[in-house]
Amino acid sequence: MTEWSETERALAREVIGPLLGVASPGRGDGFFELGGNSLQAAQVTARVRDRFGAEISLLDFFREPTVAGLARLIDRAIPARRAYVPYRMTDGATLPVSYPQAMLYAACQAAGDIPGYHAPLALRLRGPLDLDALRKAFGWLTARHAPLRATFAETSGEPVHVIHPPADPTFAVSAVPDGAPGARDRLLRQAVGAEAAQPFDLARGPLLRVRVHRLGRADHVVQWTIHHIATDGWSTGVQLHEIGAAYHAFASGNEPALPPLATDYGDFVSWHRDYVAGHGFRADLAWWRRNLAGTPPDQRLTRSAGASAPPFLHGWRNIRLPAETATRVGEFARGRGATLYMTCLAAQAILIGAETGTDDVLMVSPYALRLRSAWEDLIGWFVNPIAVRVRLSAEWTFAEFVGHARDACTAAFAHGYVPFDLRSSRSTAQSVPGSS
Numbered sequence: 001m002t003e004w005s006e007t008e009r010a011l012a013r014e015v016i017g018p019l020l021g022v023a024s025p026g027r028g029d030g031f032f033e034l035g036g037n038s039l040q041a042a043q044v045t046a047r048v049r050d051r052f053g054a055e056i057s058l059l060d061f062f063r064e065p066t067v068a069g070l071a072r073l074i075d076r077a078i079p080a081r082r083a084y085v086p087y088r089m090t091d092g093a094t095l096p097v098s099y100p101q102a103m104l105y106a107a108c109q110a111a112g113d114i115p116g117y118h119a120p121l122a123l124r125l126r127g128p129l130d131l132d133a134l135r136k137a138f139g140w141l142t143a144r145h146a147p148l149r150a151t152f153a154e155t156s157g158e159p160v161h162v163i164h165p166p167a168d169p170t171f172a173v174s175a176v177p178d179g180a181p182g183a184r185d186r187l188l189r190q191a192v193g194a195e196a197a198q199p200f201d202l203a204r205g206p207l208l209r210v211r212v213h214r215l216g217r218a219d220h221v222v223q224w225t226i227h228h229i230a231t232d233g234w235s236t237g238v239q240l241h242e243i244g245a246a247y248h249a250f251a252s253g254n255e256p257a258l259p260p261l262a263t264d265y266g267d268f269v270s271w272h273r274d275y276v277a278g279h280g281f282r283a284d285l286a287w288w289r290r291n292l293a294g295t296p297p298d299q300r301l302t303r304s305a306g307a308s309a310p311p312f313l314h315g316w317r318n319i320r321l322p323a324e325t326a327t328r329v330g331e332f333a334r335g336r337g338a339t340l341y342m343t344c345l346a347a348q349a350i351l352i353g354a355e356t357g358t359d360d361v362l363m364v365s366p367y368a369l370r371l372r373s374a375w376e377d378l379i380g381w382f383v384n385p386i387a388v389r390v391r392l393s394a395e396w397t398f399a400e401f402v403g404h405a406r407d408a409c410t411a412a413f414a415h416g417y418v419p420f421d422l423r424s425s426r427s428t429a430q431s432v433p434g435s436s
Contacts, residue, residue, distance in 0.1 A: 002027070007052070007071040015047045016067055030334070031065035038339050038413070041065070042371070050373045053079055059414030065337075084274035087266030089146035091165040097152070098269045099276070099419035100369070100384050104229050105152060105159045105202070106421075113199040119231050120196035121239070122213075122223040129220050130251045131173065131212065137246035138169040138210050138224065140256055141239065145379040147230040147265050151205040170209040188213060192223055200227045228381060234368055235379040262374040268382060272369070275417055284415040288423045291389060291411070295362055336399055338406040346398070346405035349390045359392040367416045386416045387423075 004012075008027055016025045020034050031041065045056050048070070054077035061070060087095045097105060108117060142148040143166035150161045176188050195211050207230045213221040224239075231239075246256040275281055321329070333343040349361045367386045370376055390408045392401070 005071055005075075007074050008067050010051065011048075011071055011074070012067050014051060015044060016070075019043055019047070025067055027068040028066050030337075031061075032337065032339060033334050036065075036339075038341050038409070039368070042368070042413075043373075043376070044070070046371050046373050046376075048074060049371075052077075055079070057414055058416075059410050062410040062414075084270045086263065086270040089150070089161065089163050089264045089266045091163055093161070093163045094153070094155070095161050095163075095266055096269055096273065097159045097161055098265075098381070099272050099422070100381050101229050102159055103419070103421045104381065108202060108229070113201075113227075115197040117228045118196055118200070118225055119228050119236070120192070120223060120225040121236060122192050122221050125220050125222055127218050129212070129218070129222075130247075133247050133250035134212070134222065135169070135171045135210075136250040137243050137256075138171065138208070139166065140246045140250075141242055141379075142166060142169055142206075142208060144242070144261065145265075147380045148208045148226065149205070150207065150230065152202040152229070164205070167206075170206055171212075172210070173212045173214060175214045184215070188215070188221065192221065195223055196225050198225070202227065202229065230381060231379055232368065232381050232383045233366075234370060234376070234382070238377060238379050261377055263372075263378070265378055265380040267372070268369070268375055268378075268380065271371075272417075272419070276419065276422070281418060284418045285423065287411075287415045288418055291415075292362075292387065292423065295389065296358055296360055332399075333402070336402050336406065338402050342406045342409050343402055345388065345409065346390070346402045349405065350392065350398075350401070353392045361390050361392065363388045363390070365412075367413060369417065384416060384418075385420045386412045387420075388412045 004027065012025045012027075016031065016034075017023060019040055020031075020036055022034055025034060031044070036044075041061055042058060045058055045061055048054055048056050052074050054074045056070070056073050056077055060073055064070060064073060087093075089095065104117065146163050147161075149164045149166060151164065152159050153162050154160070174191070176184060176191060178184065179187065191213055195209075198209070200207060207227045208224060210222070210224045213223065215221065242256075242258060245258055249256040329343060330340060333340050336343075338346075345363060345365070349363060352361050352363070353359060364385050364387050366383045369382045369384050370378075375382065388405075388408050389412075390401075390405050396404070
């Protein structure tokens, strides 16, 4: 039996095991066979960087997704570099926006503030509710996370953050009128929808507002809405955890006891700008230009052929699979070295190909650039979309196509640091000095 190396033991005990909730991962156990997914794979590379000081690409980890394979990568890796001086989001500071924020800001300026750029969340709470403790919890959250108390201005035509001192959040309480159960539920949905759709003013703020819909003395819906320029899907989990902890602390007459944040969103802004100024960006950008060359200009569903473009629609749909089906799909994916995400993307690409009549499908998927462990604790907009291009062939089985989709996904993620709106030649030449 091969002796475990120090790197392997540290990886299993401090990175892979805690992340997947596995007590003793084996040296040769596949990360995805143990239940890992694409998002957790990105977390692995972040924690490896923090723990070992080694820069491991997501693509390399996908190629050797075991403790032993990752240890070999670490032992021969180039030391991680941190040449940039991070911005700090201190009160009164004015600092650049991130590239993902710049793209969203431009979209807001072009289309106006639309509900699709809002991130509402509503929770039904039954039982006594301490409104004062809840108000304090949201005030504490905005003091802790500077993006929630930022506004946006322009300097030389470029958007910048303006960080404001902590202040009481916008907090309102309104009663839902009495009525029959069905009618009252409808009124509640309308009130929640209307609150979520209320516009934000990025120049004046605030970017967070709270409304409590009162249904009874011990029955409330707590709703808060944040503009997406200050939050993303990952941030929702941070909000739920920290608001809950702060509320219970204040309701008990105490101060929240969460540890201080190791960094702030300005660190991400600095890192991304440093990356764009470096050689890695040039190589990644060249890959995108090769990969996207000859992309079909439009993919319109055949059922909509001849119709004008539909208005922007936002939302999601939850699909619940029977447990046996979900298990079998997971086993199928793992048997091909793929994740559930990759397998579902492959299935969706086939459907799009059938509807559009094309064998060249381009799909845009969100990619969270939370590449440092400390960034996992932050509220902010880290989403950099990636384009996954897959070809279809009638000669392939679905299992073979999943393999092609897996390779397309891993390659796109491996080059996913390039800001989405800088991937075309024209936009890059305009936005990045020295590019052509």
